[in-house]
Amino acid sequence: MPISYLRKKLNDITIIHRLYLISALLILIMTTGAGILYFFFASQLMLALSIIFISSAALLVGLLLREFKLAFSDEQHRDRSLMGEFKLKPGAEAFQAKQILGLASSLNLTSERLRESCRKLKQAETRLAKQRRKTEALKKAKQTFLVNISHEIRTPMNGVLGFARLLEGSIKDTDHQESLRLIIKSADQLMTILNDILDFSNLEEGNVKFHKQPFYLKDAVDGHFKLMASEFKSKGLGFKYHLSEYVPDVISGDELRLGQILLNLTSNALKFTDSGNVGIDISVVEETAEEVTLEFCVRDTGIGIALEKQQQIFDFFEQASNDASRRYAGTGLGLSIVKKLVSLQGGEVFLESKLGRGSNFYFRLPFETVKDVLPQTAIPASATTNVNLEDIGRDIHVLIVEDNPINQRLVIKLMEARGYQTTVAENGRIAVEQLAARDYDIVLMDLQMPEMDGYEATKLIRKMAAPKKNTPIVAMTAHTIKGELEKCLSIGMNDYISKPFSAAELYQKVGALTVAHVISEDVSKS
Template sequence: MEERINKINKIIQGIGSFEDYLNHKEEILEEVQNIERDRQVLNFKFERLLKDKNVLNSLLKKTTEDLKNAVEALRFRAEELSILLSTIPALVYFKDTNLKYILVNKSFERFVNLPFYGIQGKTVEELITEYKTNNYAEMELEVIHSGLPLYNIEEGIEKDGKEVWLTTNLAPYRDNEGEIIGLVGISWDITFRKNYENELQEAKEQAEEGTRAKSEFLANMSHEIRTPMNGIIGMAEILKQADLGEQEKENLDILISSTRSLLSLVNDILDISKIEAGKIELEIEDFDIRNTLKDIENIIYIKAEEKALDYKTFINPNVPEFLSGDPSRLKQIILNLVNNAVKFTLKGQVHVFIDIVDEHDDRVKIMFKVHDSGIGISEEGKKHLFQLFSQVDNSTTKNYGGTGLGLSIAKQLVILMKGEIGMESEWDKGSMFWFSAWLDKSSRTTAIPEPFDREFIFDGEASKKLYILLAEDNEINQKIIQYSLTNAGYSVDIARNGQEAIDMYHQNNYDLVLMDVQMPILDGYEATAHIREVENVIMNGSQRIPIVALTANAMKGDREKCLDAGMDEYLSKPFTPNDLIGIIRSVTD
């Protein structure tokens, strides 16, 4: 604008006449108009500046207020964080890159029993003289150098003469630029938990030791009970073959029956021990389920006949002839249910039903039901029926006998077979016990051999004239086994311990060894190992004499231990002469 005014002044100064004025009039008017326009523009810009100033003042005021609020919020958050750090029981601390403390919370101060000014700038070793860092400092430096956190670091320290356990999380501590300037740690005192864990571990070890002691006790008791029971049953079976009167034979039957009842109780106790230890397993093999049911009928028939009960078994034709499972355990379950049914049924019938309820590819789910017309079970009596030592009421033992173990064992065996077990009953109207079990279909197409003839052992004719070495230290067992073998037509030599068995093995050419596993001087395992070594080293494996283990042990693993030692079969005491001859035939025929 100033330039335009100066231009007008120059024009005016150059006007010398009216004619000059007229010549420059238009130019002067144009410049005046330009000046007016510039004035208007300046006024507009000035007004805009005034408005912008007001806006800027308003923005500045708002920004100032926002900044003030932010500072107040930060102060409040800082106070919250400070309160949080001062009240939480965990130990929180910040360290610089030299692992010296730059900030700690109140819990940390209480832990080291020092105020902050006594902690700042010091290392942990300077605070706790008994502190044993091990490689803890290395882990802190690793966090600083790597920039990666570490979690759940457990460390034991000695503080005030006591062991204290801490678990710690570590993370890098960064400045505003993201540079690592130290680390932050948070530690929890886990001494109580550690002590509790140690107590639990000690209790676990004591419990395991108790379990081992119980297992050893049961194994020893089993051996000590089964050995004389073998003598009782064996001698009673031998006496039955003598020319006795009917009363004497009946007395012997009672003796054998009572001994078998005692054996059944021992077996139940051993099964419970295995179940509690989680060591009971199924031994899978092919079997004919109809033969199994026939065996059960033969066992139950006499008891049912004594009460004039109608005992029958009904099996659906769609049930496969051959299955794969544990026939011994399956028989144990069915026998338990059937025995109970016969025991608690005074008149009427006991019927067993077997059918398929499910089928998948090569497996079938079979349902077993045992119906009886017995005394039934009350609602209260049903509640604990499948628990250990449980019976309907205390009078049950007095009136009918039993220990209350059978159903509990049956339940555990059914669970192993991936099945279920249950019952329906009404007081004074009878009961129906049932269970299901998954069994594999068998690929067998030929019949499973029937058990050997029970009259065989007393006819004095053996299918083979065998020369047998009996290694047995118990004199009663020696006599019973020798009588059974000679009566079956076998020749027998007796060794009283493992060393004698080895000596006699070298001196004679035996066809079979019956080896007791627990003998003085040298046990059956060691004697068997020697014989197998001789066969392998001297005879180059060209000859192998069958060895059958005779043992009163019946705990889990005993059979496997015998087979692993090189024995060919296993016979658990007490056994009958029939059992003995049957197993001899199985390894020699």
């Protein structure tokens, strides 16, 4: 312990004090040596030298001890001074205790506040999770409501429009014909509004998917042209389409969405054109080995759009003017839906228009090129163009699976008008039993029915032995929710028709499928 203490003290003293110490040690050694010499070599000279050495050594040792004493005293004084700085004054102990109690109280208060903040944060998280669940439930309820209201409106509207169009050709009285045309026009406007609302809801929720598959572009455009031709004719407008010679015959993309875009644009042109004509022009903008970009132009000679309104009309609920909204009606959703559908597919929409002189709506879409020819089973709609539609229904037996009596009667009348033989099944269970008992050439299948719906009935039919399991099935439904067509195709249906449907659309789908089915049956037999 003294050695460690001495080492510590030696480390703390200054260099000059260390030199004094070394000198003292040397003198001590010399004095010791002189004493030893005198002891062994006694003489007066040695005695005198020894006395001088010893006296000098004693003096130096005294001086060194004095310096060490001062050095140690200074250090102790510094230590006392430092300790003195921390020495509490009288009454400071109570003050310090009070400070400590105040600090502890502050810490407790801060801790309590932190606990309260954590509790409020957990409450906020709980409320947020509850609100999120509520929002999701509301979104689900909204979608369910739209689906249900769509089904409930479309089902009776199919009967209204269907029978009105049947009567249109048989009524001879001019006043009655005009009244009937107004009924049809009003019903069509109602269906347009309903379709726009459903499309807007799906786009708003992001519930839109695109499915690419090869299709014949000319047949898709021709089918759209035939669907709209009668409406242009009834308004006294010219309507035609033109495809550039460089446009590929077969491309891969979403044919359904392309038809929806063309339908919205041509319907818009029909609405705002009172005289003149409407046309569709299709050309190639860019082409590579893997992709081709096509430009579609829907042009009209209608009222035109003012320059300052040309960008706004693509916004939701916007029309060119309030007067146009009152005069032509509509939701103001059609063009915004077009823009959204095109942009989601990587395309663009733009407009050229002059007020009072018409408009040109352009949209460009990329499509994948198709190198291989489509399989024989994918027979385009044009395959039936050389067949007399009046003769298609002869010897063709149609199974109509429909639970609504009005729609049953409508489809029977439409089919029998073209010579088809018909049988009705009120639900899917009866349809499966009837198909098992005899052969049918095509099945028109409603989806929402009691006892057994159209989905389950289709699955059971596809499990039957050939040739019954290969019977073409067309879904007839008032459902227009996202993925309905894809769902129908995935379980084995051949096509899909949405209520209310036109007679031309029904004849086209039934005619194409029955011709394809007859051809495939003949090939398999041979």
